[in-house]
Amino acid sequence: MRYMTKASLAALALLPLVATAHTVKSPFPGTVTATTNYSSGKFHGAVDISSGRCNYWGAETGVVGSVFWNVTVRTPGVYCNGTGSGTQNEAKHVWESGWTFRQWHFIKTADSYDRTCDRCQVGNEGGTGNASGPHAHLQQDKAGTNDTSWYSGYTTKGEAVDRTETVGVLD
């Protein structure tokens, strides 16, 4: 039993990273403006990142590693402060488990199309959809339930982030 305990402790120190986990980086340099709840206390269940600059060049898909991105343009044109709920431009990836990772609100550019890539640009920072200013909304959900565990412990409201900053891990 003692030897098993020793072995377990040693194994804990040497645990490798899970091979299929995907790290999520910030789509552009900015500040985390909301996570699980808004300042009002209302549930948000996602990570919002804003640089404060509308049409800021190059909103990247944040997931590290090659995955297929389904890009939906619902609102062409440059919009910075919202176009109404459900009208956001979106890049999404559906995992085998059925969970979906989404990035919202970007402004359509020539890069806004479906493809497989590793951190590629899908638009510019913007405010399409339900938004009061330009930002990126990163969300993981399944059947109407938002996952908050992927970013908890990795980022928090007010954190300054750049494209190399880890804001969460999906597994």
Place this chain on the structure above:
Amino acid sequence: MTRMSSFRMSAWGWLAFALVPLIPLPSVAEGAAAAPVLQGETCSVPGLMDQIRRGLASKSPAYQRYLRALLREAAVTLPGAELQAAFERETDPVMAEHLAAALVARSEREADREAMQVVAKRALEDRDPAVRSATVRAMRRTGALEKTGDLYERLMRDASPEVRMEAATNLVEDNKFVYAGQHGPATDTAVAAAAASSDPKATAKILGTLNTEKLGAEAAGTLQGLLRSDSAEVRRSAALALGGVPAEQMGTAREALVSLYRGERDTGVRKALVQGIAQLGFASAVPELQRLKGIDPGMAPEIDAWIRALETGLQEWELILREKQRLQQAP
């Protein structure tokens, strides 16, 4: 009490052992000679290659994974032409795989979209099958199957069985981890490559676990054609793959599976056919399964297990599969 103290001491000892690498070096070396002067180093292709060569001698898989990740991340800032030249010169399969992975990373990060073609060319044309296998592995879990035309169909006809199996593994893992079965063209590419193969093991590997929920009509026809293969392995895997096709192809798929069941002699293939029929119909497949019971009395226990699992009314295929397994294990 003594045993408890001993355990506590050993646990602290192991904890200390585990934490040693986390102690900052300067605090350990305090009081010793002055720290060596740090020398700036530029991130270069030869520098990274030296680092990888040294890392390969470490025999630590974790360290080797780290080096691979390092090279992939650094790839976007490395000079592309220099990296490509180093890859084309390299004859050691392990180093070739690392350099190929860096070129693939440049392509996937959209720093140099054509870099994938260089790797694909070598995967097809290098004389050494070990190098071809290594470069095929470098394209694993990427968008290579969308960006390289008929590469996978050609790889499935490679003279080396090792290359064919590596290509089959790519198709399986790409569909599972990159596309999650949600991108029809990726599924269709996998089916086309499976059909182009003359290696039944490679075909069976691709089709055996392929998620076909977004399969196109033409590829569904190809799968039905594979039901007539001489190889039982291929017929079995094609039957399993047809079980998951989208709604618009379910009718013809079901007819093909039922029709083959009547003439099939291999028990493994018959089991796969029944599974395919069950997956296509869920509870509505029960009457068909009842009819098939009379054809081969030896299959009756298998079909009964499926009928009982389907009659539970479960709506998730994974749950039905688990229930059927449970029923067969129950005394």
